[in-house]
Amino acid sequence: xxxxxxxxxxxxxxxxxxxxxxxxxxxxxxxxxxxxxxxxxxxxxxxxxxxxxxxxxxxxxxxxxxxxxxxxxxxxxxxxxxxxxxxxxxxxxxxxxxxxxxxxxxxxxxxxxxxxxxxxxxxxxxxxxxxxxxxxxxxxxxxxxxxx
Numbered sequence: 001x002x003x004x005x006x007x008x009x010x011x012x013x014x015x016x017x018x019x020x021x022x023x024x025x026x027x028x029x030x031x032x033x034x035x036x037x038x039x040x041x042x043x044x045x046x047x048x049x050x051x052x053x054x055x056x057x058x059x060x061x062x063x064x065x066x067x068x069x070x071x072x073x074x075x076x077x078x079x080x081x082x083x084x085x086x087x088x089x090x091x092x093x094x095x096x097x098x099x100x101x102x103x104x105x106x107x108x109x110x111x112x113x114x115x116x117x118x119x120x121x122x123x124x125x126x127x128x129x130x131x132x133x134x135x136x137x138x139x140x141x142x143x144x145x146x147x148x
Contacts, residue, residue: 004043004050007076010095011051013121014041020144022057027137035059039144051078108133111140122146 005012018039024032040054049070057065071078071089078089080101087101087110099113111128118124126142 003076004073007073008078008091008097010117011078011089011091011097012043013117014097014115014124015043016041016146017148018124018144019147020142023141023143025139025141027139032138037142037144038147048072 018037018041020037020039021034022037023034026032036058038056038058042052042054043050044052050073051071052068053070054068055066057067067084069080069082069084071080073079076090080087080089082104084105085101085103087099089097089099091097095117097113097115099115100110101113102110109130109132111130113126113128115124115126123143123145126140126144128140128142129136130138130140
């Protein structure tokens with residue numbers, strides 16, 4: 001945990017529970033989808049994963065999807081290899097967290113995500129830039145506030 005805290009100190013400030021809204025937009029700005037999200041970010045003191053994220057996505061029509069996944073810390077970065085994606089994340093000098101995730105369930109699709117926490121640590125903004133075969137195709141805007 002010490003090496004992780006040294007490499008990604010701001011990432012640890014994301015620990016806890018978050019409510020939010022995900023807005024998915026086409027390249028032309030038209031709405032693709034919007035739904036609520038609840039996210040838990042955990043940093044276990046021991047075990048296989050340095051980071052565990054749990055999500056519950058809820059749509060207005062009553063659909064609910066729950067997912068959980070873990071990331072391992074190596075080479076100064078978090079690494080993921082799940083059934084849906086493979087990728088890595090790092091922290092910038094200014095404290096933003098960057099991710100590159102390649103979708104296994106959508107061959108040829110990846111996204112780059114930036115996550116930035118507010119100064120008081122109570123809100124955060126996440127932006128996903130989606131690419132299909134190297135071409136930008138859509139954006140996801142995530143506005144979240146801390147609830148626990």
